[in-house]
Amino acid sequence: xxxxxxxxxxxxxxxxxxxxxxxxxxxxxxxxxxxxxxxxxxxxxxxxxxxxxxxxxxxxxxxxxxxxxxxxxxxxxxxxxxxxxxxxxxxxxxxxxxxxxxxxxxxxxxxxxxxxxxxxxxxxxxxxxxxxxxxxxxxxxxxxxxxxxxxxxxxxxxxxxxxxxxxxxxxxxxxxxx
Amino acid sequence: xxxxxxxxxxxxxxxxxxxxxxxxxxxxxxxxxxxxxxxxxxxxxxxxxxxxxxxxxxxxxxxxxxxxxxxxxxxxxxxxxxxxxxxxxxxxxxxxxxxxxxxxxxxxxxxxxxxxxxxxxxxxxxxxxxxxxxxxxxxxxxxxxxxxxxxxxxxxxxxxxxxxxxxxxxxxxxxxxxxxxxxxxxxxxxxxxxxxxxxxxxxxxxxxxxxxxxxxxxxxxxxxxxxxxxxxxxxxxxxxxxxxxxxxxxxxxxxxxxxxxxxxxxxxxxxxxxxxxxxxxxxxxxxxxxxxxxxxxxxxxxxxxxxxxxxxxxxxxxxxxxxxxxxxxxxxxxxxxxxxxxxxxxxxxxxxxxxxxxxxxxxxxxxxxxxxxxxxxxxxxxxxxxxxxxxxxxxxxxxxxxxxxxxxxxxxxxxxxxxxxxxxxxxxxxxxxxxxxxxxxxxxxxxxxxxxxxxxxxxxxxxxxxxxxxxxxxxxxxxxxxxxxxxxxx
Numbered sequence: 261x262x263x264x265x266x267x268x269x270x271x272x273x274x275x276x277x278x279x280x281x282x283x284x285x286x287x288x289x290x291x292x293x294x295x296x297x298x299x300x301x302x303x304x305x306x307x308x309x310x311x312x313x314x315x316x317x318x319x320x321x322x323x324x325x326x327x328x329x330x331x332x333x334x335x336x337x338x339x340x341x342x343x344x345x346x347x348x349x350x351x352x353x354x355x356x357x358x359x360x361x362x363x364x365x366x367x368x369x370x371x372x373x374x375x376x377x378x379x380x381x382x383x384x385x386x387x388x389x390x391x392x393x394x395x396x397x398x399x400x401x402x403x404x405x406x407x408x409x410x411x412x413x414x415x416x417x418x419x420x421x422x423x424x425x426x427x428x429x430x431x432x433x434x435x436x437x438x
Numbered sequence: 439x440x441x442x443x444x445x446x447x448x449x450x451x452x453x454x455x456x457x458x459x460x461x462x463x464x465x466x467x468x469x470x471x472x473x474x475x476x477x478x479x480x481x482x483x484x485x486x487x488x489x490x491x492x493x494x495x496x497x498x499x500x501x502x503x504x505x506x507x508x509x510x511x512x513x514x515x516x517x518x519x520x521x522x523x524x525x526x527x528x529x530x531x532x533x534x535x536x537x538x539x540x541x542x543x544x545x546x547x548x549x550x551x552x553x554x555x556x557x558x559x560x561x562x563x564x565x566x567x568x569x570x571x572x573x574x575x576x577x578x579x580x581x582x583x584x585x586x587x588x589x590x591x592x593x594x595x596x597x598x599x600x601x602x603x604x605x606x607x608x609x610x611x612x613x614x615x616x617x618x619x620x621x622x623x624x625x626x627x628x629x630x631x632x633x634x635x636x637x638x639x640x641x642x643x644x645x646x647x648x649x650x651x652x653x654x655x656x657x658x659x660x661x662x663x664x665x666x667x668x669x670x671x672x673x674x675x676x677x678x679x680x681x682x683x684x685x686x687x688x689x690x691x692x693x694x695x696x697x698x699x700x701x702x703x704x705x706x707x708x709x710x711x712x713x714x715x716x717x718x719x720x721x722x723x724x725x726x727x728x729x730x731x732x733x734x735x736x737x738x739x740x741x742x743x744x745x746x747x748x749x750x751x752x753x754x755x756x757x758x759x760x761x762x763x764x765x766x767x768x769x770x771x772x773x774x775x776x777x778x779x780x781x782x783x784x785x786x787x788x789x790x791x792x793x794x795x796x797x798x799x800x801x802x803x804x805x806x807x808x809x810x811x812x813x814x815x816x817x818x819x820x821x822x823x824x825x826x827x828x829x830x831x832x833x834x835x836x837x838x839x840x841x842x843x844x845x846x847x848x849x850x851x852x853x854x855x856x857x858x859x860x861x862x863x864x865x866x867x868x869x870x871x872x873x874x875x876x877x878x879x880x881x882x883x884x885x886x887x888x889x890x891x892x893x894x895x896x897x898x899x900x901x902x903x904x905x906x907x908x909x910x911x912x913x914x915x916x917x918x919x920x921x922x923x924x925x926x927x928x
Contacts, residue, residue, distance in 0.1 A: 272459070274886070297459060297628065298879040299655040309653050312660040322668075336584060336593035345597065358602040358679055362609040365672045369613040369665055373620055376661045377646065380654045382623070386647030388630065395650055396628040398459035436631075 264412060264429040266292065268392055269402040269419035274300045277400040280422035281306050284402070289415055292403040295395035314379075318372035325367025330360045390436035392428065399426075443887060446902050446910050450890035451546050452881065453919040454728040457889055459882050462729075463628060466876045469724050470629060474871055477723050482867045488860015495853035496571045504574040506850045512843035513833045517851040518572040519683075520825040521858060524708070525565035526607065526680055527701070527821065531709025532558025533614060533673040536621070537666035545888060546737055548880035549729040552625075553720060553870070554713045555618045560865040561712070562611045564858045569607070571854065599682040606679040610672060617665045620658070623648045624879040677705045684828065691771040691832030694759065700752035704821060707745035707791070711817035714738050716866065718811045720875060727919040729876055732805055736916070739804040742817060746795035749824075753792065771832055779844060780831045787827045790820025805916040890920060 271277040274296070281303065284291055294303055333356050337343070342350040377383060395401045404415055406429070416427050474482075499506055509516055532554040539547035570576045582604045584594045594601045627648035630641035648654065681701035684692035714735070721730040760772040775784035794816045797803045804810065835842045869875070886892055897907055914920045 293651045293653075295650045296652075296655065297463075297624070297650060298882040299659050303652050304656045307652055309656055312657050314657060314660045315664060318664050318668075332584065333596045337596055341590060341593055343595070352597060355597045358599075358675065359596060359605045361671075361675055362602075362605040365613060365668045365675075366609045368668050369616055372664060373616050373661060376620075376657050380657055382646035382648065382654075384646055385643045388627065388642055388645060388647045388649060390631060390649055393631040396624065396631045396648075397463045 262406070262412065262429075263431045264406040265433050266391060266430045267404045267406050267409070267412060267415050267419075268428040268430060269404070269422070269424040270392065270394070270426040270428065271400040271402070271423060272398065272425045273423070274400055276423035277402065278302060278306070280402055280419055280424060283418050283422045284404070284415070287414075287418055289404060289409055289418065292405045295391060295401040295403065297396050297398060297400070300400070314372055314376055317375045318368050321371025321375075322364045322368035324371070326360050326364040328367070329363035330356055333359060388436045389434045391430070391434060393435060443892075443896060445906075446893060446896060447906050447913075448888070449731075449733045449910075449913050450888060450893055450917075450920075451549070451731065451733065451884050452728060452889040453731050453917060454889075455891055455894075455924075457728065457885055457891060459885065462878055462881055462885070463632075465726065465729070466625075466874045466878050466881075467629060467632070469870055470872060470874060471632070475723070478867060478871070481863065485860050485863035485867055488857055489864045490857075490860070491853050492567075492857020492861050495850050495857050496567070498850055499571055499574070499854070500576065504572070506848060508845055508847045508851050510843050510845065512841050513830055513845040515833065516826075516830050516845050517847050517855060518568050520822065520829055521855050522565050522568040522572075523680055523701075523825045523829075524822050525561045525568070525858065525862075527677065527705035527708045527825075528712045528818075529558040529561035529565065529610075529614075529709065530673055530677060530702070530705035531713050532556070532561075533610075533617075533669050534706055534709065535713070536617065537669040537673065540662065540666040541670060545884060546734055548884060549726075549876050550713065550717060550734055550738075551880070552618075552621070552873075552877040553717060553866075553875045555614065555621075556869045556873075556875075557713060557716060557866065558614050558709075559611070559618060560862050560869070561709075562607065562614065563865065564862050566607065566611065567858060567861070568854075599679060599686050602679045603683060606676045610676045613665070613669060613672060617662075617669055620661060620665070621877060622873060624650060624658075625874045625877060628878060629874070674702055677702045689832055690765070690767040690836055691828065694756060696752055696755055696759070700749065700756075703745050703748040703752065704824060707742060707749055707795075708818060708821035710738050710742050710745065711814040711821070714742070714810060714814035715818065718807055718814070720870065724870065724875065726876060729881055731919055732917045735807065735810055736801075736804050739798050739810055739813075742814070743795055743798035743804075746791060746798070746817070750792040753788065767837060770835070774835055775827055775831055778831065778835065780827065780834070783823050783827050783831060786823040787820055790816045791824060794820070801916075807918070890914075894924075 269280055271280060277294070277296070277300070281291060281294070285306065291307060294307065296303070334351070337352075338350045390396075391403050392399060392401050402419070402424075406412060409415060412429065416429075419427050469478075507517065532551075535547050535554040536551040539551070570579055573579055582594065582601070584596075585591075594604075596602075623646055626641055627645040627650065630638055630645045633641055678698040678701070681697035685694060685697035687693060717730055718735070721727055757772055760768045763769075775781070794813060797809075797813065803813070830845050834845055893910065896902060897910075911922075911925050914922055914925065
């Protein structure tokens with residue numbers, strides 16, 4: 261029984277990386293995850309990652325923000341303390357538009373971004389779960405769970421054929437812990 | 439796809455022959471990972487002294503009150519609001535570059551958006567300092583917010599543009615901050631993964647645990663595009679509302695419907711000028727000529743020319759409408775800009791903003807770094823005077839001649855303004871020391887398609903229309919970071 265936990269294929273070119281993903285998938289090797297220093301379009305389709313629903317969240321937060329501030333302003337200026345300004349109507353909707361707009365944007369931006377942080381487990385101080393330190397620099401990394409995926413040599417060869425510049429057999433899942 | 443070949447007639451966005459992903463990381467992070475050079479220390483010392491002046495001047499204001507400024511009964515708004523509008527306007531270019539150009543898929547934004555957006559945040563901070571300092575009693579700032587209080591509660595007046603402004607500026611600042619910081623996460627993670635010890639720990643906390651996995655990147659891009667989508671109308675609304683501070687009054691020279699678009703164009707104009715001022719120095723001092731190329735400089739100059747001309751048309755419209763309206767107060771206000779005691783301010787405004795920017799029609803001017811830098815400073819000066827003319831020149835002589843007065847700034851007025859420039863540069867210089875001044879992840883996207891070396895490879899492979907290749911080679915002449923001799927026999 262080998263002690264390898266994860267096999268990492270390190271590529272120096274995103275096109276080779278895509279090639280590597282195809283090769284592994286053709287040989288029915290499940291891919292744990294892919295780490296890249298920049299967004300590479302097309303990987304998410306190959307790995308079967310569904311479209312983001314953050315847009316819906318953004319829309320809902322926007323509606324909430326607009327409703328909250330409009331209701332508040334209504335309460336302030338019409339219900340709680342109506343002011344007589346030259347006999348003009350208290351419920352002066354055009355004057356409510358600027359702040360309603362601002363809070364729609366405010367809630368959209370904050371609501372969506374915090375949903376994004378929550379859904380992808382990003383928060384200040386979270387221990388980075390990094391498999392290879394160069395994945396944020398110049399390496400495009402395919403990670404394969406070594407458990408159950410044997411023989412490891414075959415996977416190594418597949419990655420090599422696809423153009424991986426380095427293949428690592430890591431005994432630890434994450435290298436970022438001290 | 440990453441391997442997409444871009445048309446040869448497009449100018450390269452990254453120059454240099456040996457650009458690799460690793461080199462981009464090294465180049466961009468070198469000021470972050472190494473001790474600063476002499477130029478940085480000199481700049482930082484001068485800027486900190488400026489910031490110190492700001493502290494002194496604002497403390498003096500708080501101690502002795504607003505009476506220490508040159509305001510009087512007639513001119514109740516002057517340097518403070520001039521500085522406020524100037525700074526808010528400058529901030530607009532950052533959002534324009536990071537949001538609007540993202541929506542339009544302008545890839546040249548990738549190498550300038552980070553520092554432009556940092557500039558936005560620092561400029562809005564400077565603007566906010568004016569809002570607080572002009573209150574005289576800054577602890578009263580809470581009364582701009584609709585908070586329950588012991589007077590009833592008496593609420594803020596939501597019919598007033600000043601209250602809209604509180605909402606607009608605070609939303610603008612916080613949304614810009616979120617947009618900027620989210621974009622920074624991958625790059626902070628890159629610093630973290632190269633650092634050791636305490637630095638690593640600090641950047642680790644700031645990186646939120648970013649790893650660059652597929653799902654995170656996909657969500658990240660969704661967030662970026664939606665934030666850009668909401669930031670675009672936001673940035674337009676902010677200066678629209680700032681202009682309504684004036685336009686909803688009955689003051690001749692202020693009470694015009696053209697103000698919102700006119701202010702927004704002016705804001706983009708002055709903002710791009712400030713981006714140009716900063717980036718021309720930054721690229722030289724940090725050695726980023728390969729990433730912020732002549733194409734970027736020329737593109738920004740074109741935007742300065744365009745928005746400067748829009749502002750010019752707005753000026754002409756104002757004059758025409760003043761004449762055509764038949765309103766004698768309106769007409770006098772505009773004549774007074776030239777024949778009144780502040781004629782020199784009017785000349786600075788029209789001369790710097792309209793006449794000088796028209797030089798940008800010449801390609802030799804647009805692609806000349808020294809000229810571009812001087813012109814960007816001239817635009818900044820001109821736009822400061824624009825606000826001064828609109829505010830002070832309109833106020834000092836309006837309806838009743840017996841109330842006419844002059845405004846003379848005191849040393850406190852001048853110091854608050856110069857000090858705020860110091861605050862701005864202190865923040866900016868700290869930023870380029872601790873955070874990557876170029877969005878590395880986004881620039882890396884350009885290496886395979888839009889870089890000079892990728893295009894050189896395409897030429898070497900043949901299969902291209904020779905006429906287009908010739909066109910491309912000619913466009914490279916203006917680049918200061920391209921050795922044109924390499925193309926002689928290619």
